[in-house]
Amino acid sequence: MINDPTIQSSNCTNCGAEFIGDYCYKCGQKKIELKDKSVKAFVVHFAEEFFTFDSKFFRTVKFLLFKPGYLTHEYISGRFVRYVTPLKLYLFTSIIVFFIILKFEPDTYKEIMEPADSDEFLQEIITDQRETLGMEEAEFGEKFNSIINGLFTPGIFIMMLVFSVCLKLMYINKHIFYVEHLVFTLHFFSMVLIFFTLQTIIREINEGADIIFLFLVPFVYLILSVKRVYHTKWIYSLISSVIMFFIYVFLLYVWVLGTVFYTLINI
Secondary structure (H helix, E strand, C coil): CCCCHHHHCCECCCCCCECCCCECCCCCCECCCHHHHCHHHHHHHHHHHHHHHHHHHHHHHHHHHHCCCHHHHHHHCCCCCCCCCHHHHHHHHHHHHHHHHHHHCCCHHHHHHCCCCCCHHHHHHHHHHHHHHCCCHHHHHHHHHHHHHHHHHHHHHHHHHHHHHHHHHHCHHHCCCHHHHHHHHHHHHHHHHHHHHHHHHHHHHCCCCCHHHHHHHHHHHHHHHHHHHHCCCHHHHHHHHHHHHHHHHHHHHHHHHHHHHHHHHHC
């Protein structure tokens, strides 16, 4: 028999507390037995972890997509074990969305500069900077893309922090914890990232229809979420949603301009 101290120990190998029964009373880790070292136990543990996450993930995504504000309401009400945590959901969504967007729009420089009259303000600034640096367009575009693509996640994260603070100020009289506004923001922006993805895909099919998923659908989703989470009358939910949506659009434009200017400065 292999002499394994983790099996013989009467203390939890995770936190060091003394075992009372088969589970640690302090951290919840199971006492390690000889059978836990088998390949069968390893496979069973993997299957349990995989299908637990799998069921949590699909349950969470279902409510995120079709019941605006429900996940936030559940979290605030203390019912969060059945769902993927808000931060994990946002991080997972942002990674998937980032790769999808890069698949459909790998050349951000080209997207901004073509067609020639799509955004004259940004195009003039970018062209002036390229000419000032005396760089060929291919080289400039490559460096531009390498910098700006790395700003996607931190830019959205800063937007979320500002948005959540604005929510706190909007509902300051309700005496809601800031973290609950942050949870609302994480859920809303997880959905916004999905809208970004749909907008990117639809633009490949119909140039004008993508505006629906960039502005109209997020606005409707925001109204329904605010109504469910903050328990206000429809008129108040509509007014506060209009204000927050204008903040969202403003932050969106600041994010676009900020990332472009930061990229140009650092080329």
